[in-house]
Amino acid sequence: MVNKGKKVVKVPEAGQWPDKVTLPALIAGTVLTTAGFLMAFFYAAPVNGAALDAPELVGDVMVTHQQLLSQKIFYFHMPVAIVSFVALVFAAYYAIRFLTTREQRFDTCSRIAMEISLLFVVFTMITGDLWTRFEWGVWWTWEPRLTTYLILMLIVIAYFVLRNAVDDPERRAVYSSVVSIIALVDVPICFMITRLIPSSIHPVVAREGGMSPDMAATVVVVMIGMMLVAFGLYRLRFRQARLQERMDALKEQLED
Amino acid sequence: MSAVEAKHLSKVFGTRKAVDDVSFELPEGSFLSIFGPNGAGKTTLLRVLSTLARPTSGEALVAGVDVREEPDEAREHIGFISHQSMLYPDLTAEENLLLYARLYGVEDPEARVTELLDAVGLAHRKLDLVRTFSRGMTQRVSIARALVHDPDVVFLDEPYSGLDPHAVEIFDELIESVRGDRTFVMVSHDLAKGFAMCTHALVLARGRIVAFAPKAELDYDEFAGLYRDTVGMGVA
Amino acid sequence: MARVSVTKPSTFQQYKTLLGKDLRQEFRTREMLTSMGIYAFLVIIVYGAALALTARNLDIMRMGGGLLWVLIVFTSLLGLARSFAHEKEQGCMEGILMVPLDRSVVFLAKTTANFLFMLVVEVIAVPLFYFFFMSAEQVAPSFVWIVVPLLVGTLGMAGIGTMLSTITMNTRAKDVMLAVLFIPFIYPLLYACVTATTTAIMGTEFWIDFFVMPLVLACGYDVVMLLVCWVLYDFVVSA
Numbered sequence: 223m224v225n226k227g228k229k230v231v232k233v234p235e236a237g238q239w240p241d242k243v244t245l246p247a248l249i250a251g252t253v254l255t256t257a258g259f260l261m262a263f264f265y266a267a268p269v270n271g272a273a274l275d276a277p278e279l280v281g282d283v284m285v286t287h288q289q290l291l292s293q294k295i296f297y298f299h300m301p302v303a304i305v306s307f308v309a310l311v312f313a314a315y316y317a318i319r320f321l322t323t324r325e326q327r328f329d330t331c332s333r334i335a336m337e338i339s340l341l342f343v344v345f346t347m348i349t350g351d352l353w354t355r356f357e358w359g360v361w362w363t364w365e366p367r368l369t370t371y372l373i374l375m376l377i378v379i380a381y382f383v384l385r386n387a388v389d390d391p392e393r394r395a396v397y398s399s400v401v402s403i404i405a406l407v408d409v410p411i412c413f414m415i416t417r418l419i420p421s422s423i424h425p426v427v428a429r430e431g432g433m434s435p436d437m438a439a440t441v442v443v444v445m446i447g448m449m450l451v452a453f454g455l456y457r458l459r460f461r462q463a464r465l466q467e468r469m470d471a472l473k474e475q476l477e478d
Numbered sequence: 479m480s481a482v483e484a485k486h487l488s489k490v491f492g493t494r495k496a497v498d499d500v501s502f503e504l505p506e507g508s509f510l511s512i513f514g515p516n517g518a519g520k521t522t523l524l525r526v527l528s529t530l531a532r533p534t535s536g537e538a539l540v541a542g543v544d545v546r547e548e549p550d551e552a553r554e555h556i557g558f559i560s561h562q563s564m565l566y567p568d569l570t571a572e573e574n575l576l577l578y579a580r581l582y583g584v585e586d587p588e589a590r591v592t593e594l595l596d597a598v599g600l601a602h603r604k605l606d607l608v609r610t611f612s613r614g615m616t617q618r619v620s621i622a623r624a625l626v627h628d629p630d631v632v633f634l635d636e637p638y639s640g641l642d643p644h645a646v647e648i649f650d651e652l653i654e655s656v657r658g659d660r661t662f663v664m665v666s667h668d669l670a671k672g673f674a675m676c677t678h679a680l681v682l683a684r685g686r687i688v689a690f691a692p693k694a695e696l697d698y699d700e701f702a703g704l705y706r707d708t709v710g711m712g713v714a
Numbered sequence: 715m716a717r718v719s720v721t722k723p724s725t726f727q728q729y730k731t732l733l734g735k736d737l738r739q740e741f742r743t744r745e746m747l748t749s750m751g752i753y754a755f756l757v758i759i760v761y762g763a764a765l766a767l768t769a770r771n772l773d774i775m776r777m778g779g780g781l782l783w784v785l786i787v788f789t790s791l792l793g794l795a796r797s798f799a800h801e802k803e804q805g806c807m808e809g810i811l812m813v814p815l816d817r818s819v820v821f822l823a824k825t826t827a828n829f830l831f832m833l834v835v836e837v838i839a840v841p842l843f844y845f846f847f848m849s850a851e852q853v854a855p856s857f858v859w860i861v862v863p864l865l866v867g868t869l870g871m872a873g874i875g876t877m878l879s880t881i882t883m884n885t886r887a888k889d890v891m892l893a894v895l896f897i898p899f900i901y902p903l904l905y906a907c908v909t910a911t912t913t914a915i916m917g918t919e920f921w922i923d924f925f926v927m928p929l930v931l932a933c934g935y936d937v938v939m940l941l942v943c944w945v946l947y948d949f950v951v952s953a
């Protein structure tokens with residue numbers, strides 16, 4: 223777009239409407255998550271209404287109060303895990319958008335969704351591991367869900383290692399888009415395979431007979447809270463990245 | 479019909495404009511030399527014109543075919559000689575050429591390859607591995623490779639790099655002998671050399687055209703002055 | 715020079731030409747096969763040292779499948795990392811990309827070549843492994859069935875490996891980068907194949923659960939992944 227020396231350069235835009243709801247979303251998310259935390263301890267009853275003062279019989283298994291308390295982690299573990307997977311779905315969605323349009327904006331979106339995914343995957347691993355420690359008495363076991371999340375974490379980390387190893391920005395964007403799409407396909411397969419192949423070595427996760435309404439309510443509250451937090455973080459990060467790009471563009475323009 | 483035509487051609491990623499609104503038209507049978515400082519977007523322009531990279535906007539026609547809309551069609555008319563040989567070192571000269579001839583679907587590949595190896599004066603070495611060839615000989619085989627499907631437009635990307643003066647001479651003679659009615663587009667650092675060969679000259683800086691003219695309208699000293707200014711001060 | 719007549723060859727012919735090029739090159743230099751073969755042998759030697767104290771009372775039959783796959787994964791990784799070296803070295807990939815051909819042909823030809831090279835190495839490595847670790851044991855009659863998981867696993871690894879090494883040929887620290895991407899992506903396949911291989915070696919009675927089921931899943935992985943790579947290859951190779 224050259225008009226005899228004077229040119230109009232398209233500058234990456236920043237500050238669209240979602241930025242206005244970012245802060246409220248973050249606050250609401252924090253409030254809901256905190257509320258969920260309190261609910262987990264004061265509202266949701268221990269599994270099958272067990273009391274905490276003595277070991278109880280739950281579904282033919284003796285459980286200690288420690289195990290009953292560690293079960294509270296579940297209220298955070300599951301929503302965090304789901305949010306991390308949702309973030310991965312968004313990353314792959316933006317990756318497809320990028321591959322079809324070749325607009326840098328979508329690559330940025332995809333990258334930031336991956337960052338959010340990484341954050342929540344790490345939280346999932348931490349909460350999951352704490353629970354494993356108390357519930358099964360081991361720090362690590364090759365249980366399907368754990369394995370799948372370990373693999374997912376490795377893939378997300380590999381994604382960022384790859385981004386660092388490619389110099390050309392367009393090539394980097396294409397490669398990382400492709401990797402995030404393959405990741406989205408690979409993760410469910412991984413879950414299915416580790417789940418469907420029976421193994422005598424792996425402890426079987428005890429089915430504790432569904433969720434009671436109070437448990438479900440707590441999970442839903444935390445879930446909505448986490449989603450809002452993830453959305454808020456995503457927008458904040460996106461805004462920052464866009465402003466950076468905008469600044470680079472303006473700098474370049476000044477240099478001309 | 480023009481051999482190569484670019485209309486507002488741009489290759490942009492994010493804020494980086496490798497090729498920025500480039501328009502020119504090149505008549506058939508001409509020899510275009512593209513000059514410019516490092517990072518001016520010469521190679522990117524060549525890659526866009528030769529279907530290796532997709533333009534962001536604008537249109538490019540090679541031998542009348544749109545490189546974005548019908549890349550496969552355009553590829554049939556395009557030959558490419560680069561500073562890399564594009565030959566497999568562990569195959570013989572003949573096998574390399576046969577490989578490309580078969581991929582392009584040249585009729586009677588053996589005869590075509592023999593003809594080309596004769597033309598570049600390497601018929602006696604056709605059964606030797608490319609690995610054993612000198613840089614100059616490799617570059618001759620790579621001319622043959624680029625011409626295997628008889629392209630209308632041949633792109634040359636810094637073809638002289640790594641060649642000794644004698645090899646450069648042979649290279650120029652060969653290019654002259656195979657020229658026929660083909661169109662050549664060459665990217666080069668070497669101003670004097672590129673200027674001597676060309677019928678048209680183009681100067682690129684920061685992805686934009688600074689000058690484009692047939693050689694007849696240009697005076698070498700004046701042109702060299704313009705080029706120095708461009709390289710020295712960035713875009714005018 | 716007279717005008718040359720060009721008729722676009724069929725996709726299958728182009729596939730054969732590209733595959734022929736890879737095979738001819740490899741059988742001339744034997745670069746990949748030798749390095750993979752030697753590497754496989756060295757891993758077996760290392761196993762010998764690693765299991766030195768336990769070999770007598772260790773249930774080698776139960777571990778054999780896993781050890782065999784460790785060998786295959788790392789050997790394949792070595793081969794895959796080299797598979798695009800020649801294409802990159804002299805810019806041949808760009809030469810191929812400027813030929814009017816479908817990009818997925820490049821993927822299929824390369825995958826086939828890698829698959830064949832990996833199979834050749836396995837044909838040498840598996841008997842060696844048997845000779846060193848299992849010849850003293852009573853092997854179940856179902857042992858020959860390990861061929862099936864080997865084929866299915868190698869195919870999937872060749873496909874995803876070809877895709878990933880196309881990506882990593884343009885990155886810094888290629889070899890490490892390939893491993894970092896390759897291992898998590900083939901994990902599900904590896905898991906299924908190890909289970910099936912171990913079952914074949916031990917000849918347990920739960921044939922459906924431990925052999926057929928993993929193989930069905932592994933085949934599913936192969937189909938899905940090869941399709942995804944086939945679709946996405948154009949983007950990767952043109953970038």
